[in-house]
Amino acid sequence: MNDPGGMRASDAEREAVVERLREASVEGRLTLSELTERTEAAYLAATHAELAQITADLPDGVPHAAAYPSSPPPSPRTGRARRWYVAVMGDTKRRGKWRVDQEIGAVAVMGDVTIDLREAEVRSNEVDIVATAVMGDIKIIVPDGVDVDLTGIAVMGDKRVDVLEAPPGQHVPVVRVRAYAVMGDVRVIGDSQAKPIQRAWFAWSEWWQERRGEMRAGRGDHLLGMREQRHELHRAHQDVRRAHHEAMREVRDGLRQARRDSRRDDRRGGPFPPPPPPPPYG
Numbered sequence: 001m002n003d004p005g006g007m008r009a010s011d012a013e014r015e016a017v018v019e020r021l022r023e024a025s026v027e028g029r030l031t032l033s034e035l036t037e038r039t040e041a042a043y044l045a046a047t048h049a050e051l052a053q054i055t056a057d058l059p060d061g062v063p064h065a066a067a068y069p070s071s072p073p074p075s076p077r078t079g080r081a082r083r084w085y086v087a088v089m090g091d092t093k094r095r096g097k098w099r100v101d102q103e104i105g106a107v108a109v110m111g112d113v114t115i116d117l118r119e120a121e122v123r124s125n126e127v128d129i130v131a132t133a134v135m136g137d138i139k140i141i142v143p144d145g146v147d148v149d150l151t152g153i154a155v156m157g158d159k160r161v162d163v164l165e166a167p168p169g170q171h172v173p174v175v176r177v178r179a180y181a182v183m184g185d186v187r188v189i190g191d192s193q194a195k196p197i198q199r200a201w202f203a204w205s206e207w208w209q210e211r212r213g214e215m216r217a218g219r220g221d222h223l224l225g226m227r228e229q230r231h232e233l234h235r236a237h238q239d240v241r242r243a244h245h246e247a248m249r250e251v252r253d254g255l256r257q258a259r260r261d262s263r264r265d266d267r268r269g270g271p272f273p274p275p276p277p278p279p280p281y282g
Contacts, residue, residue, distance in 0.1 A: 006048070006049060007047060007048050008046060008047060008048075009046060009047055009050070013048070013051060014042050014045060014051070017042040017051050017055060018039050018042050018043070018171055019171075020058065021035055021038050021039055021054070022035070024055075024058050025122055025123070026123050028099070028121050028123070029058060030121075031120060031121055031122075032100075032118060032120050032121075032142070032143060032146070033118040033191070035122070035173060036144075036146050036172060036173060037143070037145070038054050039145070039166075039170070039173070041054050042054055043170050081102065082102060082103040083103070083104050083105065084104075084107065085104070085105070085106045085107075085113050085115060086106075086107045086113070087107070087108045087111030087113045088109045088110065088111055089109070089111050090111045090112075091114075092108075092111070092112070092113045093115075093116075094115050094116065095114070097119045097120070098119075099121045099123070100117070100120045100123065101123040103128040103130070104127070104128065104129045104130070105132075106129065106131045106132070106140075107131075107133075107134075108132070108133045108134070108138050109134045110134070110135045110136050111136045112138075113131075113133075113136070113138045113139070114138075114141070115129070115139070116141040116194075117140065117141060117142050117175065118142065118191065118197055125174065126175075127174070127175045127176065128176050129175070129176065129178070130177075130180075131152075131178070132179075132180045133179070133181045133182070134183065134184055135182070135184050137184060137186075137187070138179075138184075138185070138186045139187050139189065140175070140177060140186075140187070140188045141189055141190075141191075141194045142163060142175050142189075142190060142191075143190065143191050144164040144165075144191045144192055145166050145172060146163065146166070146172055146173045146174065146175055147165055147166060147173070148161045148163050148174075148175050148177065148188050149174060149175070149176045150177045150179060150186075150188060151176075151178050151179070152177070152178045152179035152180050152186070153180055154179070154181040154182075154186075155181070155182045155183070156182065156183045156244075157181030157184045157185060157186075158185045158186075159179040159181050160186075160188075161187075162187065162189045162190060162193050163188060163189065163190035164192060
């Protein structure tokens with residue numbers, strides 16, 4: 001007789017487990033990093049036994065596929081006030097375990113703001129962040145595998161994403177960032193680009209790590225090439241900014257010198273006319 005745990009899992013059963021993980025996150029049982037890891041593991045699971053390991057420490061175990069829709073409705077807005085993190089000529093950091101149950105705002109004015117979402121308890125499937133950097137830096141750290149939607153504008157500044165995102169079609173957590181950078185930087189970086197955090201080792205971690213490595217091996221070279229291209233564009237952008245600053249500095253210096261010459265001439269009664277030619281000799 002065949003082992004029921006060895007039966008192949010269907011797409012609907014994987015989606016049902018992903019929805020159960022999403023509910024567990026809303027209940028405060030999983031951090032954003034754990035939700036992202038287990039969601040990825042659910043999509044990589046091949047059998048019922050592997051799906052059961054992912055939800056073994058959650059209530060109700062593996063849900064039935066018919067219990068949940070394949071595409072969950074978006075989470076409604078709570079209407080609560082945005083939580084702000086502000087740094088003016090200083091540093092502001094939010095790390096460790098904390099609860100994200102409202103929208104987030106970050107402002108850096110000649111300072112640095114760091115928001116680490118990896119150990120946060122996220123109570124919805126989306127995290128909304130408004131980031132404003134004026135001659136400052138804002139860094140948002142997320143677990144690799146989430147979807148990042150970065151919008152906004154950059155004026156003599158930079159906004160960029162450096163995250164290993166999930167393949168298209170997977171219902172993974174979404175981090176939406178509206179960035180406004182004025183001579184500053186707004187960066188969204190993944191786990192692989194930040195200092196690692198301590199994680200628990202689960203029963204499914206070994207096979208998940210193996211399949212994750214196989215899945216990302218083919219994407220690694222492509223992502224590396226894209227990252228190098230972004231770095232080259234960033235360096236070219238920095239060169240243009242430096243050239244622009246130098247040109248503006250020369251213009252300002254010329255204007256200052258012209259004003260100084262004008263004031264000096266005014267104090268002397270205006271510019272002196274040239275001397276008349278000598279009279280002709282008879």
